[in-house]
Amino acid sequence: MDNHTASSPPPRRLIIVEDDRYFRADISEYLTLDGYDITGAGSAQEFYALLYTGHYALAIIDIGLPDQSGLVVAEYVRANTDMRIIMLTAHSSAAERVAGYKAGADIYMVKPVDCSELSASIATLFERMDLS
Numbered sequence: 001m002d003n004h005t006a007s008s009p010p011p012r013r014l015i016i017v018e019d020d021r022y023f024r025a026d027i028s029e030y031l032t033l034d035g036y037d038i039t040g041a042g043s044a045q046e047f048y049a050l051l052y053t054g055h056y057a058l059a060i061i062d063i064g065l066p067d068q069s070g071l072v073v074a075e076y077v078r079a080n081t082d083m084r085i086i087m088l089t090a091h092s093s094a095a096e097r098v099a100g101y102k103a104g105a106d107i108y109m110v111k112p113v114d115c116s117e118l119s120a121s122i123a124t125l126f127e128r129m130d131l132s
Contacts, residue, residue, distance in 0.1 A: 012126065013037040015056045017047045017073060018088070019066050023111075027060070027088075030115040036122065044068035048076075056083055058125060060118075063089040063100070071103040078104030084125045088113060 012035060018024040019042050028038040039054065041047040044067050047059075059077050063070035074085050085107075087100040092110040100108040107121050 013056050014058045015039045015041060015050060016060045017041045018062045019043060031119060034119045044073050047073060058084045058122060060086045060088050063091050071099055074103040074105055086121060
């Protein structure tokens with residue numbers, strides 16, 4: 001029997017908000033092979049549209065999106081959903097990492113990222129959410 005409600009996201013369902021389509025495809029492929037259900041968005045606008053059509057347990061968000069800062073997207077996610085957030089970005093200064101956490105990130109990772117480390121981070125968040 002399914003242990004999540006109709007309003008909660010299916011376990012292991014993720015959305016990746018990354019404007020580099022090749023990088024997004026590479027991460028999506030790796031995580032799909034690890035058993036995750038992946039949806040990709042290339043912009044904040046696309047993310048918001050997808051958010052209204054589906055439920056996700058976790059969002060992986062790049063800060064440098066073409067139409068809106070990923071920090072604003074993270075703030076929206078934190079204020080309006082129960083999704084967990086991983087910021088995955090090239091912005092690496094301490095001030096940028098602090099801004100990511102203040103925006104709502106559970107984990108902040110700097111590109112380039114090892115996909116096995118990203119997958120392990122997701123698994124840890126899901127274990128804490130009891131969705132593994």
